[in-house]
Amino acid sequence: MISLKNLSKRYGDRFAVDDLSLDLKPGAVTGFLGPNGAGKSTTMRLVLGLDRPTSGTALIGGVPYRKIRNPLRTVGALLDARALHPGRSGHAHLAALARSNGIARRRVAEVLEAVGMAGAARRRAGALSLGMSQRLGIAAALLGDPEVLMFDEPVNGLDPDGVRWVRGLMRSLADEGRTVFVSSHLMSEMQLTADHLVVIGKGRLIMDAPLADVIAGSSLTAVLVRTPHAGDLAVRLRAAGIAVDRLGENELEATGAAVERVGDVAYEAGIRLHELRTREASLEQAYQELTSHSVEYGAGRAGA
Numbered sequence: 219m220i221s222l223k224n225l226s227k228r229y230g231d232r233f234a235v236d237d238l239s240l241d242l243k244p245g246a247v248t249g250f251l252g253p254n255g256a257g258k259s260t261t262m263r264l265v266l267g268l269d270r271p272t273s274g275t276a277l278i279g280g281v282p283y284r285k286i287r288n289p290l291r292t293v294g295a296l297l298d299a300r301a302l303h304p305g306r307s308g309h310a311h312l313a314a315l316a317r318s319n320g321i322a323r324r325r326v327a328e329v330l331e332a333v334g335m336a337g338a339a340r341r342r343a344g345a346l347s348l349g350m351s352q353r354l355g356i357a358a359a360l361l362g363d364p365e366v367l368m369f370d371e372p373v374n375g376l377d378p379d380g381v382r383w384v385r386g387l388m389r390s391l392a393d394e395g396r397t398v399f400v401s402s403h404l405m406s407e408m409q410l411t412a413d414h415l416v417v418i419g420k421g422r423l424i425m426d427a428p429l430a431d432v433i434a435g436s437s438l439t440a441v442l443v444r445t446p447h448a449g450d451l452a453v454r455l456r457a458a459g460i461a462v463d464r465l466g467e468n469e470l471e472a473t474g475a476a477v478e479r480v481g482d483v484a485y486e487a488g489i490r491l492h493e494l495r496t497r498e499a500s501l502e503q504a505y506q507e508l509t510s511h512s513v514e515y516g517a518g519r520a521g522a
């Protein structure tokens with residue numbers, strides 16, 4: 219488990235990470251979202267001991283990274299897939315990592331096979347495509363069979379097959395009980411992959427909640443009702459404190475209440491329904507609402 223307590227990192231007079239406290243649970247994929255420059259990579263670097271916090275702590279299984287005896291066997295990470303010696307082969311890179319971390323040499327072939335890189339293992343890292351480098355970086359993260367995995371933009375550069383593969387990999391790592399922490403800008407992909415979301419903006423925590431709660435909390439998530447008594451139902455719903463929009467003579471849309479509650483209000487009023495369903499916001503829509511005030515490097519409005 220990863221545990222951040224009042225974690226802050228200041229560069230000059232700006233906080234890249236600003237008083238972040240959260241616990242990442244094992245057995246789940248936690249998506250790490252935020253606009254460019256929000257502090258995601260910095261947070262991951264702090265967890266991995268690559269940067270020192272200005273204040274606060276980042277612990278893995280209760281211990282700071284620097285105090286972990288065999289770090290690769292506790293936490294595996296993919297931060298920058300291009301950060302490999304360009305003249306070295308993938309196989310040589312992994313073999314060196316295994317040697318220096320007390321990991322059995324047979325793991326090298328196993329993880330190369332697992333990421334579909336067995337055929338390209340002897341190629342120079344500098345000659346690999348971005349997608350292949352990503353796979354190699356993932357292989358390095360898996361090498362020590364760690365309980366905690368962190369991936370910074372793991373699907374960057376992957377083709378659709380590769381994206382689907384990463385999705386399946388994250389799922390199976392979490393299902394094995396591991397802690398999986400993954401940053402991404404691809405909302406549609408995160409909606410399919412993550413169980414839980416941590417959203418930050420300008421270094422600060424915006425949201426730490428299950429994916430389902432983030433979607434349900436969007437103003438664009440609504441309950442759609444078709445009934446021959448839409449006018450009556452609208453009155454009853456509003457009286458129950460539920461916001462209602464009439465969509466047509468026989469249709470209305472309720473927001474801010476679960477579908478069960480809307481159904482119950484109709485039932486208690488004896489109003490016959492012909493249709494009752496939820497229209498869920500996409501994660502993209504929910505994310506945009508959450509972060510609209512935290513976008514630091516957004517494009518100006520067209521024509522503004």
Ligand SMILES: Nc1ncnc2c1ncn2[C@@H]1O[C@H](COP(=O)(O)OP(=O)(O)OP(=O)(O)O)[C@@H](O)[C@H]1O
Nearest residue numbers: 229233234235252253254255256257258259260261
């Ligand atoms: N070594 C550094 N020196 C000075 N400023 C830095 C350094 N590293 C990061 N920053 C700044 O910290 C802030 C957070 O950057 P970070 O890379 O963590 O964001 P991010 O959420 O990962 O962004 P992206 O989605 O663009 O990768 C940015 O304003 C960045 O310019």
